[in-house]
Amino acid sequence: MAVVFKKPKALTDAPFHYCPGCPHGIIHRLVAEVIDELGIKGKAIGVAPVGCAVMAYDYFACDMIEAAHGRAPAVATGIKRCRPENVVFTYQGDGDLASIGMAETVHSAARNENITVIFVNNAIYGMTGGQMAPTSLPGQVTQTSPYGRDVNHCGWPIKVSEMLSTLEGPEFIARVAVNNVKNVNAAKKAIKKAFQNQIDGKGFSLVEVVSACPTNWGMTPQKALEWVESDMLPYYPIGVYKDRTAAKEGK
Amino acid sequence: MAERVLMKGNEAIAEAAIRAGCRHYFGYPITPQTEIAAYMAKKMPKIGGVFLQAESEVASINMVYGAAAAGMRVMTSSSSPGISLKAEGLSYIAGSDVPALVVNVQRGGPGLGGIQPSQSDYFQATKGGGHGDYRMIVLAPASVQEMASLTIKGFNLADKYLMTAMILADGTIGQMMEPISFEDAQIETYEKPWALTGTNGERKHNIVNSLYLKPDELEVKNFERYERYKTVEEKEAMWEEYMMEDAEYCVVAFGIASRVAKNAVVAARAEGIKVGLIRPITLWPFPTKPLAAAAEKVKSFISVELNMGQMIEDIRLATGCKKPVSLCNRCGGMIPSPDEVLAAIRKAQKGE
Numbered sequence: 001m002a003v004v005f006k007k008p009k010a011l012t013d014a015p016f017h018y019c020p021g022c023p024h025g026i027i028h029r030l031v032a033e034v035i036d037e038l039g040i041k042g043k044a045i046g047v048a049p050v051g052c053a054v055m056a057y058d059y060f061a062c063d064m065i066e067a068a069h070g071r072a073p074a075v076a077t078g079i080k081r082c083r084p085e086n087v088v089f090t091y092q093g094d095g096d097l098a099s100i101g102m103a104e105t106v107h108s109a110a111r112n113e114n115i116t117v118i119f120v121n122n123a124i125y126g127m128t129g130g131q132m133a134p135t136s137l138p139g140q141v142t143q144t145s146p147y148g149r150d151v152n153h154c155g156w157p158i159k160v161s162e163m164l165s166t167l168e169g170p171e172f173i174a175r176v177a178v179n180n181v182k183n184v185n186a187a188k189k190a191i192k193k194a195f196q197n198q199i200d201g202k203g204f205s206l207v208e209v210v211s212a213c214p215t216n217w218g219m220t221p222q223k224a225l226e227w228v229e230s231d232m233l234p235y236y237p238i239g240v241y242k243d244r245t246a247a248k249e250g251k
Numbered sequence: 252m253a254e255r256v257l258m259k260g261n262e263a264i265a266e267a268a269i270r271a272g273c274r275h276y277f278g279y280p281i282t283p284q285t286e287i288a289a290y291m292a293k294k295m296p297k298i299g300g301v302f303l304q305a306e307s308e309v310a311s312i313n314m315v316y317g318a319a320a321a322g323m324r325v326m327t328s329s330s331s332p333g334i335s336l337k338a339e340g341l342s343y344i345a346g347s348d349v350p351a352l353v354v355n356v357q358r359g360g361p362g363l364g365g366i367q368p369s370q371s372d373y374f375q376a377t378k379g380g381g382h383g384d385y386r387m388i389v390l391a392p393a394s395v396q397e398m399a400s401l402t403i404k405g406f407n408l409a410d411k412y413l414m415t416a417m418i419l420a421d422g423t424i425g426q427m428m429e430p431i432s433f434e435d436a437q438i439e440t441y442e443k444p445w446a447l448t449g450t451n452g453e454r455k456h457n458i459v460n461s462l463y464l465k466p467d468e469l470e471v472k473n474f475e476r477y478e479r480y481k482t483v484e485e486k487e488a489m490w491e492e493y494m495m496e497d498a499e500y501c502v503v504a505f506g507i508a509s510r511v512a513k514n515a516v517v518a519a520r521a522e523g524i525k526v527g528l529i530r531p532i533t534l535w536p537f538p539t540k541p542l543a544a545a546a547e548k549v550k551s552f553i554s555v556e557l558n559m560g561q562m563i564e565d566i567r568l569a570t571g572c573k574k575p576v577s578l579c580n581r582c583g584g585m586i587p588s589p590d591e592v593l594a595a596i597r598k599a600q601k602g603e
Contacts, residue, residue, distance in 0.1 A: 063448065064458045065459040065460065066459070067316070068313060079320065079447060082323045
């Protein structure tokens, strides 16, 4: 019988702990498929964050390390500077990357550190049970913004891709989504480019994946994906925000 | 005769680290340890190493964590307020059982404190600093020569016991110049099968991690770690004894304070006071053995410190509170004169 779908080799057999309907599973699979397709499983070293993906080290079959909250880009820097021949990636959420780890994010981008960053933006702190994130939308109800995010009180959500693309340093900054098949396919393409860039020595490549959190948004998985389309993507538009090589080649 | 070179204490640390095989340095500028970074910035690119100035102490210690996990001899250096910021990383490094060398060229605190020499991070270095059950090997150099030799020793011990070795120096030794030799340097190397190298398709994936959500697993991890610490306590305590053979009074001092104390001991001996000095070289493990032995014969102890008496607790524990311990101290960046220490010895002799 023809095999039409199988688990990528870059994933272990450990069952995911993620909630039903959580797109982390899709994003893990995309990263693993890319690792398989590029043939870099033996060279890859992944850095897990603190947040929902904290146990990613059990899921990816390559060498893995678990970083302190927000410090994944610094840890990845340490590894990459020691082992430039390896392919080093971080997998981080919005609280990790855009709040507590913002300094590490900005400076590793500014240094054009030759690493790949997968940034999962679901506009909420999932692991701790649904608090306001640096990317929570204006008016968004969370455990710590029970009356809706009041931008006059706690400021505006941060558009990470737009912000990082103003830096000279980084090679590639793109925002993708995983709310439908078309977007999932495009997301994989961007993730593959972000890894290929590192292999080619081009430098810091970050893919922001607009994701969903049905559990903490209080929605069904289907409704959550619709909310991504109706509310998240207008604020966080999909697109390539910086591609130095393409810009050089006049593309 | 061994070749001797004149070096600044901070530079001696940097040169010793390079000789020990350290090719990766991550740091953030802070006085009074800047010469270490400057030396590394100059040397590392010439020898195929990496010097990287991080965006913060927090980032630099996490770069150290990554590099250590990758199996490299790696170091960072800072001074007191910077070490507070590194505390998070120190805890993760301990929890992940990877080796690193961290230098603290202490300055006065708390808070922003001052930039003059101090020993006021004794508690932070020996009792914790970061969260959780863990220890660091703490080495306290008292000369530029020891800045070099203890740095090499520190790398060896860190690799041997898979933990952080901290050089707890102070601004004086960091800044002063003395002739030193690297001739006796013993570089040990250890296999690191746990390191992140990429599996190369040849083995199961390595995971460097400090998260154990199952409490029984975390407990076992901590028990195992403390078994290792026990071996360190049994085997690695280092100290110097000076004029202790017939001593009736015992001065205890480490680092730069021990240099002042030694002069005072000599002066007191000239006055006929039978006093000696025990100088802990490792602050953790604390040299319990010589202090316990001294407690059997001396009348009292005098702790000479550049802080508010942080080492006294360890002296009392080591001696089972058998004999009184008095304190002769300055702090905030002030250093006692030998006369001040001599006065403290005289007071001790009078039983004051």
